[in-house]
Amino acid sequence: MRFELAALAITLALGAALVLFGMAPAWVWPLVPLPYLMRHLYHLVRLTHLIRRRQRLSPPFPRGLWGEVYGSLARYQQRGRKGRKRQVRFTRRFRQAADAVPDGLVILDKLQRIEWANPAAAPLLDVHWPRDEGRRLSELLAQPDLTPFIEVGEYLRPLEITPEHNRALMVSLRIAPFGEHKGERLVVARDITKLYHLNMIRRDFVANASHELRTPLTVIAGFLENLADAPATPVNHRRPLTLMQHQAKRMRSIIDDLLTLSRLEMDGQDTAQGPVDVAAELEPIVHEALALSDGRHRIECSVDPELLLIGNQVELRSAFSNLIYNAVRHTAPGTRICVRWALDADGALFSVADDGEGIAPEHLPRLTERFYRVDQGRSRAAGGTGLGLAIVKHVLNRHEANLLIASTLGKGSRFTCQFPPGRALVRPPQPLIAAA
Numbered sequence: 008m009r010f011e012l013a014a015l016a017i018t019l020a021l022g023a024a025l026v027l028f029g030m031a032p033a034w035v036w037p038l039v040p041l042p043y044l045m046r047h048l049y050h051l052v053r054l055t056h057l058i059r060r061r062q063r064l065s066p067p068f069p070r071g072l073w074g075e076v077y078g079s080l081a082r083y084q085q086r087g088r089k090g091r092k093r094q095v096r097f098t099r100r101f102r103q104a105a106d107a108v109p110d111g112l113v114i115l116d117k118l119q120r121i122e123w124a125n126p127a128a129a130p131l132l133d134v135h136w137p138r139d140e141g142r143r144l145s146e147l148l149a150q151p152d153l154t155p156f157i158e159v160g161e162y163l164r165p166l167e168i169t170p171e172h173n174r175a176l177m178v179s180l181r182i183a184p185f186g187e188h189k190g191e192r193l194v195v196a197r198d199i200t201k202l203y204h205l206n207m208i209r210r211d212f213v214a215n216a217s218h219e220l221r222t223p224l225t226v227i228a229g230f231l232e233n234l235a236d237a238p239a240t241p242v243n244h245r246r247p248l249t250l251m252q253h254q255a256k257r258m259r260s261i262i263d264d265l266l267t268l269s270r271l272e273m274d275g276q277d278t279a280q281g282p283v284d285v286a287a288e289l290e291p292i293v294h295e296a297l298a299l300s301d302g303r304h305r306i307e308c309s310v311d312p313e314l315l316l317i318g319n320q321v322e323l324r325s326a327f328s329n330l331i332y333n334a335v336r337h338t339a340p341g342t343r344i345c346v347r348w349a350l351d352a353d354g355a356l357f358s359v360a361d362d363g364e365g366i367a368p369e370h371l372p373r374l375t376e377r378f379y380r381v382d383q384g385r386s387r388a389a390g391g392t393g394l395g396l397a398i399v400k401h402v403l404n405r406h407e408a409n410l411l412i413a414s415t416l417g418k419g420s421r422f423t424c425q426f427p428p429g430r431a432l433v434r435p436p437q438p439l440i441a442a443a
C-alpha cells in the first residue's frame with residue numbers, strides 16, 4: 008500500500024514539477040497519472056486472464072499491492088491444490104476399503120436407484136457398478152419383499168433372500184440410513200449360505216432326534232404306568248417307578264418343546280393367521296395359572312376385551328401362557344402379578360409384570376436361549392425345561408413383534424410383547440338387534 012501511495016505521489020509530483028518549471032503545458036498535468044493507471048489495468052487484465060485459464064500463479068510477482076494480491080492468490084491456489092490432493096487420496100483409500108470389504112455394499116438414492124456398489128455386490132446381488140447405476144435394486148433382484156423392506160427401512164431385522172442369479176446362495180440384507188437426504192439407503196449384503204446350511208443341519212438334527220425319541224419314550228412311559236399300577240408290583244418298587252414315571256414325563260415335555268421349536272423354525276411365515284381374541288385366550292390361561300399358584304400369588308388383569316390381534320391362535324396362546332406361568336413358577340408366594348393387554352402408540356402390548364425377586368442383569372440377554380435358566384436347580388424343581396422363552400421369542404418373531412424384558416433384583420420383572428400397530432384390530436361395535 009505504501010509503495011502504491013509513494014508511486015502515485017512521485018508521479019503527481021513529477022507532473023507538477025514539469026508544469027511548474029515550464030517544461031510541459033498545464034493540460035499535461037491531469038494526464039500524468041495515466042501510466043500509473045495503465046499499470047493497474049494491465050495487472051487487472053493479466054490476473055483475470057490467468058484466473059480464467061486456471062493458470063498457476065508463480066513468482067516473480069510485481070512489487071506493491073499487486074504483488075500482495077498475486078502472492079495471496081498463489082497461496083490460496085496452493086492450499087486448494089493440497090486440499091484437493093488430500094480429498095483424492097482419501098476417496099481412493101475409501102474406495103480401496105470398500106473394495107476390500109467382503110460384504111456387498113450398495114448405495115441407493117431416495118428413489119431406490121443404484122448410485123454406487125462395491126465389487127462384492129456383483130457375486131452376491133448381481134449388481135455391477137457402474138453398469139447398473141441408475142437402475143432400481145428391486146428390479147434387478149426381483150424379490151417381492153424387497154421394496155417394502157427398503158421403503159420401511161427396517162434397520163434391525165435383516166431380510167434373507169436367495170438371489171435369482173445364483174439359487175445356491177443365501178444372502179442376508181441389512182439396511183442402514185445413509186447420506187444427507189431422507190430416503191437414501193445403504194444396503195449391506197452378507198453371504199450366510201454356510202451359516203444357513205449349518206443352521207438347517209442343526210434344526211433337522213434336533214427335529215429328527217426329538218421325533219425318534221418320542222415313540223420309545225411313549226412306550227417306556229406306558230410300561231412304567233402299567234407297572235406302577237399293577238397289583239403284583241412289590242411295594243418297595245412303587246417309589247422308584249413313580250420317580251421314573253415323573254422323569255419320563257419331564258423328558259416327554261422337553262421333546263414336545265423341542266418339536267414345537269423346530270416346527271416354529273421350519274414352518275413358513277404363512278401359517279394360519281387371523282384375528283385372535285386375546286382376552287378370550289387369556290381367560291383359561293389365567294385360570295390355569297391360578298390353579299398352578301394354588302392361592303399363593305395375586306393375579307390382576309387389565310385386558311382390553313375389544314382389542315384383537317392378527318396372528319396364529321395356537322402360537323400366541325403358547326407364548327402368552329408361558330409368560331404368565333413363568334411369573335407364577337419363578338416367583339415366591341405372595342407375589343403380585345399384573346397381566347396387561349392394551350393398545351399403545353407403539354402398537355399392541357401384552358405384558359406380564361411381577362413384583363417377585365427379579366433377575367440379575369447378566370442373565371437378561373441370555374434368557375431366550377434354549378435351556379437357559381437363571382437357577383438351574385430351582386427352575387427344574389419348578390418343572391421348567393428352559394425352552395419356554397425361546398419358544399416365546401420365535402413366536403414373536405413370526406408376528407414381527409419384539410420381546411422386551413425389564414427386571415430389577417428385589418423389585419420384580421416385566422416381560423412385554425410389542426406387536427406392530429398393523430397387527431392390532433379393534434373389534435367393530437356389535438350391531439344392536441331390535442327386539443321383535
Ligand SMILES: Nc1ncnc2c1ncn2[C@@H]1O[C@H](COP(=O)(O)OP(=O)(O)OP(=O)(O)O)[C@@H](O)[C@H]1O
Nearest residue numbers: 333334337380381382386391392393394395396420
Ligand atoms: N417372571 C420371572 N421371574 C424370575 N425369573 C424368571 C421369570 N420368568 C423367567 N424367569 C427365568 O428365566 C428362565 C427361563 O425361562 P423359560 O420360560 O425359558 O424356562 P422355564 O420356565 O424354566 O421352562 P419352560 O418354560 O420351558 O417350562 C427361568 O428358568 C427362570 O429362571
Ligand SMILES: [Mg+2]
Nearest residue numbers: 329333395396
Ligand atoms: Mg417358562
